[in-house]
Amino acid sequence: MIFDWGVVAYAAPLLAEGVVITLQISVLAGILGLLLGFALGLASLSGIRPLVWIVRGYVDFIRGTPLLIQIFLVFFALPVVGVRFSEFWAGVIALALNAAAYVSEVVRGAVGAIEKGQTEAALSIGMTRAPLLIHVLLPQAWRPMVPALTNDMVTLTKNSSLLSVISVYELTRAGQAVISTHFAPFEIYLLLALYYYVLITALATASRWLERRLPAW
Amino acid sequence: MRPVILSARGITKSFGDRTVLAGIDLDVAEGEAVAIIGASGSGKTTFLRCLNRLEMPDAGTVKVGDETIGETAFGRAADARSLARQRRLFGFVFQRFNLFPHLTARGNVAIGPRRVLGLDRDEANWRAENCLAKVQLEAHMDKRPSQLSGGQQQRVAIARALAMEPRVMLFDEPTSALDPELVQEVLDAMRRLAAEGMTMVVVTHEMRFARAVADRVVFMADGAVAEVGPPSSFFGAPKDPRLQRFLRHLDHAA
Ligand SMILES: Nc1ncnc2c1ncn2[C@@H]1O[C@H](COP(=O)(O)OP(=O)(O)OP(=O)(O)O)[C@@H](O)[C@H]1O
Ligand SMILES: [Mg+2]
Numbered sequence: 001m002i003f004d005w006g007v008v009a010y011a012a013p014l015l016a017e018g019v020v021i022t023l024q025i026s027v028l029a030g031i032l033g034l035l036l037g038f039a040l041g042l043a044s045l046s047g048i049r050p051l052v053w054i055v056r057g058y059v060d061f062i063r064g065t066p067l068l069i070q071i072f073l074v075f076f077a078l079p080v081v082g083v084r085f086s087e088f089w090a091g092v093i094a095l096a097l098n099a100a101a102y103v104s105e106v107v108r109g110a111v112g113a114i115e116k117g118q119t120e121a122a123l124s125i126g127m128t129r130a131p132l133l134i135h136v137l138l139p140q141a142w143r144p145m146v147p148a149l150t151n152d153m154v155t156l157t158k159n160s161s162l163l164s165v166i167s168v169y170e171l172t173r174a175g176q177a178v179i180s181t182h183f184a185p186f187e188i189y190l191l192l193a194l195y196y197y198v199l200i201t202a203l204a205t206a207s208r209w210l211e212r213r214l215p216a217w
Numbered sequence: 218m219r220p221v222i223l224s225a226r227g228i229t230k231s232f233g234d235r236t237v238l239a240g241i242d243l244d245v246a247e248g249e250a251v252a253i254i255g256a257s258g259s260g261k262t263t264f265l266r267c268l269n270r271l272e273m274p275d276a277g278t279v280k281v282g283d284e285t286i287g288e289t290a291f292g293r294a295a296d297a298r299s300l301a302r303q304r305r306l307f308g309f310v311f312q313r314f315n316l317f318p319h320l321t322a323r324g325n326v327a328i329g330p331r332r333v334l335g336l337d338r339d340e341a342n343w344r345a346e347n348c349l350a351k352v353q354l355e356a357h358m359d360k361r362p363s364q365l366s367g368g369q370q371q372r373v374a375i376a377r378a379l380a381m382e383p384r385v386m387l388f389d390e391p392t393s394a395l396d397p398e399l400v401q402e403v404l405d406a407m408r409r410l411a412a413e414g415m416t417m418v419v420v421t422h423e424m425r426f427a428r429a430v431a432d433r434v435v436f437m438a439d440g441a442v443a444e445v446g447p448p449s450s451f452f453g454a455p456k457d458p459r460l461q462r463f464l465r466h467l468d469h470a471a
Binding site: 117118120121122123124125126127128129131135136139140215217 | 269271297298301302304305307308309311313315316317318319328329332333361362363374377378380381
């Protein structure tokens with residue numbers, strides 16, 4: 001097999017366009033997913049029964065179904081009930097809804113892992129659940145959350161390639177477009193892998209930097 | 218006779234099929250210091266935790282003044298909010314300090330006044346600084362727990378409890394996690410507190426402290442109060458054979 005450097009040189013800048021879209025999707029879905037995930041995580045820590053059950057059910061559903069189906073559900077099923085999004089936003093929302101479930105589990109786990117004595121000390125000075133969470137447990141949970149949340153964000157970025165199936169012109173879709181006109185699948189997929197690898201590595205590096213910056217006691 | 222401020226009646230608690238407390242009665246008068254001693258596993262910690270409802274007793278009542286812990290004034294079960302308010306009647310000092318590692322000494326003491334009592338930041342800090350001064354920590358207000366010695370940490374924990382202005386202070390072996398040379402500074406702080414008239418219930422292995430500071434000493438065995446009395450007769454002429462044996466063992470150990 002001859003490696004076609006020409007098509008690589010041709011495709012590299014074209015794919016950069018896809019990289020921009022992939023970045024936009026990942027950042028937007030990441031932010032939405034983190035926000036929603038924190039809200040769900042706090043809800044499941046609130047001790048309010050109906051909230052706990054709703055979150056439980058939601059997390060179960062997301063974990064028990066393929067992401068591809070979730071993407072199709074958002075893209076095809078929601079318009080049926082009158083909600084219409086562009087491909088781009090449908091993709092962002094699907095990825096965010098998916099990530100939120102995993103983020104909520106990270107939040108719940110990190111807060112739950114804090115030593116029981118902290119909760120007891122807070123209770124002993126008359127704290128109720130909300131200030132206990134906000135002022136005692138969460139501040140101690142940030143740092144241990146970072147590695148697990150990074151994993152979720154890495155997964156989300158990789159998962160964004162699935163949005164090619166609803167024609168979002170992100171990195172994978174952009175690559176496929178080049179393949180269909182130039183028929184150099186090996187070169188292009190290798191190039192795609194390289195682009196993703198650089199993105200993910202940058203994300204992981206940023207996360208390690210953040211983890212070092214967060215205070216430890 | 219000073220009025221009774223804390224009254225525990227028939228406190229019962231089992232874990233699984235193991236009965237740890239089989240009906241404990243204890244009255245503590247205002248300003249009194251009561252020491253509780255007993256063998257490891259005799260339920261001393263469990264009893265203290267039942268008083269402020271860190272542990273839910275199976276049966277029995279705890280009254281502070283005319284408030285029954287866990288009940289509203291109308292005799293109904295207290296909700297989480299009222300229970301949290303009632304817990305403040307007690308200050309609790311843990312064996313392992315349980316300070317908040319992310320906060321300075323000042324922050325540890327101020328968090329209650331600020332987040333529970335709703336004082337503004339300056340008032341809460343001012344109160345925290347006063348309480349820390351009481352336990353001689355004015356030079357360490359800005360340090361985090363990890364920068365303090367065990368003895369200093371335990372004194373911060375005492376100040377944290379005092380800042381909520383409790384009616385009764387509960388201490389669960391406050392010096393047993395400390396290096397020997399740090400024990401005295403904590404006992405001194407407690408001694409001063411007792412001298413100021415704070416009502417205290419102290420679970421301890423420090424017999425000299427019990428002898429010198431306590432108005433009464435309680436011996437717990439087999440889930441009940443086996444003997445109680447002023448230190449002179451308690452240590453001088455113990456009646457319960459289990460207490461006699463317990464004290465003999467201590468003498469041998471010392
Ligand atoms: N949450 C719990 N679940 C099950 N068993 C428990 C629990 N807490 C305490 N126990 C048991 O109850 C008994 C009394 O424990 P407790 O800690 O009250 O004793 P203690 O007198 O404070 O002992 P020590 O001097 O060692 O501190 C022990 O046998 C202990 O194992
Ligand atoms: Mg104990």
